[in-house]
Amino acid sequence: MKGGPVTEQPVYSTLGFSDEEWGLLTGLPLAVLTAASAAESDGTRRTLAEGAAGLEAVSAGREGASPLVTLVAQEVVSRAGDPEAGEELPLISPEDPEAYTADVLGRATQAAALLRGKVDEGEAGAYGHWLVSIAEQVVTAAPSGGMLGIGGDLVTEPERRFRDALAKALQD
Incomplete structure (x- = not known):
C-alpha cells in the first residue's frame, strides 16, 4: 500500500465545513451564553445561575x-x-459588554449566511432556534432587581433586546 497512514477526516469536513467555518459554528453557543448573561449587570449568584442554565441548554443540543x-x-x-x-x-x-454583544450578533449573522449556503433550511433553522433557546434559558434563569431574589424582572429590557436581536440576526 502506497502512502502514509490514513488520517480520519474531522466529521465537520464531511459536512462541507472548513476549520474556520466550524470554529464559527462551535464558538457561537458559548458566546451567546456570555452575551445573554452580560446583557444585564447581575450579581455573582445570578450570573452563576445564568451560566449554569446556559450550559444546560448547550448540553441539551446533544439530544x-x-x-x-x-x-x-x-x-x-x-x-x-x-x-x-x-x-x-x-x-x-x-x-x-456592548462591544461583545455586537460581535456576537455579527457572528450570528455570518453563521446564518453560512448555513443558508451549506445546509438545508431545517438544519439552519434548528441551529438558529437552538442558539435563541440558549439565550432564552440564560435570560430567564434568575430575575434581576428585587431583594434577595424576590421581585424584580424575570427578563429585563436589555436581555429582551439581546434575545430579539439574536433571533433577527439568525433569520436575516
Missing part, C-alpha cells in the same frame, strides 16, 4: 433531532464541560 446541532453541541460540551458530569463553566465577564 436534539438536528444532526448539525447534535455535532456542534457535542463539540462545545467536550471543550467547555458537561453539566451532567458536574463540570462548571468558568465565569466570563466581557470588559465591554
Whole structure:
C-alpha cells in the first residue's frame, strides 16, 4: 500500500465545513451564553445561575433531532464541560459588554449566511432556534432587581433586546 497512514477526516469536513467555518459554528453557543448573561449587570449568584442554565441548554443540543446541532453541541460540551458530569463553566465577564454583544450578533449573522449556503433550511433553522433557546434559558434563569431574589424582572429590557436581536440576526 502506497502512502502514509490514513488520517480520519474531522466529521465537520464531511459536512462541507472548513476549520474556520466550524470554529464559527462551535464558538457561537458559548458566546451567546456570555452575551445573554452580560446583557444585564447581575450579581455573582445570578450570573452563576445564568451560566449554569446556559450550559444546560448547550448540553441539551446533544439530544436534539438536528444532526448539525447534535455535532456542534457535542463539540462545545467536550471543550467547555458537561453539566451532567458536574463540570462548571468558568465565569466570563466581557470588559465591554456592548462591544461583545455586537460581535456576537455579527457572528450570528455570518453563521446564518453560512448555513443558508451549506445546509438545508431545517438544519439552519434548528441551529438558529437552538442558539435563541440558549439565550432564552440564560435570560430567564434568575430575575434581576428585587431583594434577595424576590421581585424584580424575570427578563429585563436589555436581555429582551439581546434575545430579539439574536433571533433577527439568525433569520436575516
